[in-house]
Amino acid sequence: LVPSHTVAVDYGQGVVERVHVVTITADVDVDGNIVTGTAPANGILDAWVAHEWGDQRSIDGVQVSASGVYTLDFGAVDWNIEYGDRFNIYYHAPRGHRVEYDFWVPSLDLGIQKWRKEGHAVPGGVYVYQINYYNWGNGAAEDTLIVDTLPLSTTYAGDTSSFPHA
Numbered sequence: 001l002v003p004s005h006t007v008a009v010d011y012g013q014g015v016v017e018r019v020h021v022v023t024i025t026a027d028v029d030v031d032g033n034i035v036t037g038t039a040p041a042n043g044i045l046d047a048w049v050a051h052e053w054g055d056q057r058s059i060d061g062v063q064v065s066a067s068g069v070y071t072l073d074f075g076a077v078d079w080n081i082e083y084g085d086r087f088n089i090y091y092h093a094p095r096g097h098r099v100e101y102d103f104w105v106p107s108l109d110l111g112i113q114k115w116r117k118e119g120h121a122v123p124g125g126v127y128v129y130q131i132n133y134y135n136w137g138n139g140a141a142e143d144t145l146i147v148d149t150l151p152l153s154t155t156y157a158g159d160t161s162s163f164p165h166a
Helices: none
Strands: 006-012 015-020 027-029 034-038 044-050 056-063 069-073 086-092 098-104 110-116 129-135
Touching: 034 086, 044 069, 056 069
Parallel strands: none
Antiparallel strands: 006 015, 027 034, 034 069, 044 056, 044 086, 086 098, 110 129
């Protein structure tokens, strides 16, 4: 579903309801604990936020301005916005319906592991090891650089990855 679509639900016994999907946007100021965005002019919004592992807060009955702008001050409800928080914003549509917009504040959860084959390196021999990295967060790890310094008197013999090397 995308904004401008209309969804029809047949509840049976001649009851059919239609909801117009509206555009709702949001920009998060993590340091200010504020979310600003756009929604249908003069509308009413409810919102809640939850930390990735538990606690949550809500703000209800937020008036959207005549120009279609709203502000949610989560600091006023004793909430510190963190990377990884999940937000749900609900627009009160006609006839008691609601349109929902949800999003996450992107966060990274990066890790790296280095594994080596059993045994010892010997002069002139080959020493095999593997580097695994992961991102368990919901944000993209852009421009990430993994650096592995080789011991003195060793040379890099190549790898099977498709990543560029410095």
